[in-house]
């Protein structure tokens with residue numbers, strides 16, 4: 580896949596890009612802290628569509644990072660995997676999928692969500708810009724706008740089969756041992 584070559588990473592991870600190492604450190608600390616609050620110790624982490632590997636670098640150990648881009652795999656050291664077609668044999672305590680599922684088509688995303696669910700033992704951190712986000716939330720200068728536009732409900736219908744939404748990008752795996760109070764979760 581040539582779309583995700585050196586230019587893509589220079590454009591979106593250089594100055595004025597989507598996010599950087601420092602921002603991901605804040606987010607990863609918070610996600611890790613919420614896992615601890617839920618008594619989940621992320622002893623194994625899967626970073627899906629890892630790109631420049633900011634999450635992978637924050638975790639450093641016990642993390643498997645994957646990407647569909649040959650360039651990213653070569654440059655940043657990930658396993659070459661298309662999450663729409665790859666289901667890992669083992670499960671991971673925490674799965675991270677940050678800014679990835681806006682790229683594959685509907686069929687591939689549906690398969691990707693099933694594959695992520697199969698790979699996830701306890702907690703998923705997920706960020707996908709939806710139609711509404713692309714219209715009024717994201718910064719169009721910093722964000723790749725050439726992506727699939729799907730509604731939040733479109734994604735929720737698929738995610739709800741496997742996960743309970745806790746909010747702020749966190750989803751807990753159904754049957755994964757994390758119990759949320761009624762007002763800690765969305766309906």
Ligand SMILES: C[S@@+](CC[C@H](N)C(=O)[O-])C[C@H]1O[C@@H](n2cnc3c(N)ncnc32)[C@H](O)[C@@H]1O
Nearest residue numbers: 583628629630646647648661662677678679682
């Ligand atoms: C916006 S970047 C996000 C990178 C990283 N997750 C982050 O937040 O910094 C999107 C990444 O998703 C990867 N990607 C797109 N489709 C994918 C797929 N089907 N399977 C795995 N990775 C994919 C791209 O190669 C690219 O590296």
